[in-house]
Amino acid sequence: MRIEKLFEIRTMRQVYRLAAIITLFAVLVPVSTFAIPFTFLGAHYAGFFAIAAFPAALIPLLITPPLAIIVLNLFRVQTLTIDKVDHYVRYDTLTGVLTRAYLLGKTREALTRGGAFLMIDADHFKAINDTHGHDVGDEALKRIAEVLRKALDTDALIGRLGGEEFGIFLPGASDVQAVAAAETLCALMRKEGKIIAGKELNLTVSIGCALHRGENSLETTIKLADSALYHAKRGGRDRYFLAEATDTMPALILKDRMAG
Numbered sequence: 017m018r019i020e021k022l023f024e025i026r027t028m029r030q031v032y033r034l035a036a037i038i039t040l041f042a043v044l045v046p047v048s049t050f051a052i053p054f055t056f057l058g059a060h061y062a063g064f065f066a067i068a069a070f071p072a073a074l075i076p077l078l079i080t081p082p083l084a085i086i087v088l089n090l091f092r093v094q095t096l097t098i099d100k101v102d103h104y105v106r107y108d109t110l111t112g113v114l115t116r117a118y119l120l121g122k123t124r125e126a127l128t129r130g131g132a133f134l135m136i137d138a139d140h141f142k143a144i145n146d147t148h149g150h151d152v153g154d155e156a157l158k159r160i161a162e163v164l165r166k167a168l169d170t171d172a173l174i175g176r177l178g179g180e181e182f183g184i185f186l187p188g189a190s191d192v193q194a195v196a197a198a199e200t201l202c203a204l205m206r207k208e209g210k211i212i213a214g215k216e217l218n219l220t221v222s223i224g225c226a227l228h229r230g231e232n233s234l235e236t237t238i239k240l241a242d243s244a245l246y247h248a249k250r251g252g253r254d255r256y257f258l259a260e261a262t263d264t265m266p267a268l269i270l271k272d273r274m275a276g
Contacts, residue, residue, distance in 0.1 A: 025092040026099070035084035042076035108176040110154060111161035116183070119175025123185040124234055126173065131187045132194035133234075135224045135241040136164070136201065138180035139253040148215050155213040156180075160205065160221065167204045168197060183238075191227045191258060198223040198256035206254065222248040223256035 025031060106118045114122065123133070138144075138160060145153040157180060164174045164182060173185040186194060201223060209219030224245025228237045244259035251257070 031088040039080045042080040114175035126187040129188045132189040134184040136182040141180040220254035
């Protein structure tokens with residue numbers, strides 16, 4: 017266990033339990049200090065030991081508990097504050113998926129396994145905000161996040177890239193698996209996006225897919241996915257495209273994989 021784990025205190029029960037342990041230790045140390053020499057002096061000095069041990073035990077018993085509780089409670093507040101900051105750094109406050117920075121960081125860690133990056137963009141999202149207001153727009157973003165979590169397995173890294181755009185990395189996925197995931201997402205979004213916040217939105221998404229290749233950087237893979245997303249938008253929305261690039265054919269090849 018790392019040493020910092022010892023100071024991760026999240027509940028008052030932990031505070032009181034640790035305060036009791038510290039108090040017991042604080043009492044035993046001076047009492048034991050007196051007990052050792054009196055043990056060698058013999059039983060006829062027991063009365064002196066009792067006289068000496070009583071204040072030795074009483075003083076730490078009175079002082080240690082309040083001090084320990086105050087200090088340990090400060091550690092508790094610190095731990096909870098760190099937890100909140102950590103959660104804020106990792107998770108998007110509105111949708112609950114990963115933040116852009118954390119998504120890209122976790123994706124870099126998973127790149128050695130290969131995989132596919134998907135960029136998802138809500139169709140006609142500006143019209144939703146303009147027509148129904150930003151509160152309904154926020155509910156629409158939450159619905160998209162719910163659909164992404166519902167449609168994908170637990171290995172998928174799901175994050176919000178900004179605005180109405182989301183990113184997904186599927187570790188170890190092939191192009192066939194990436195296309196299958198995109199098709200599932202489009203179909204489920206079409207179903208789940210009909211009514212949101214009591215409004216008939218018929219919300220759909222467009223998706224750009226790119227398989228990560230070992231010679232490429234993450235940025236290159238994301239650009240390929242972004243280009244594929246652009247073509248999906250131009251192709252009529254509510255569909256997905258798969259981008260491919262090879263050494264022998266460096267130009268972007270876009271396979272139209274219309275969903276539905």
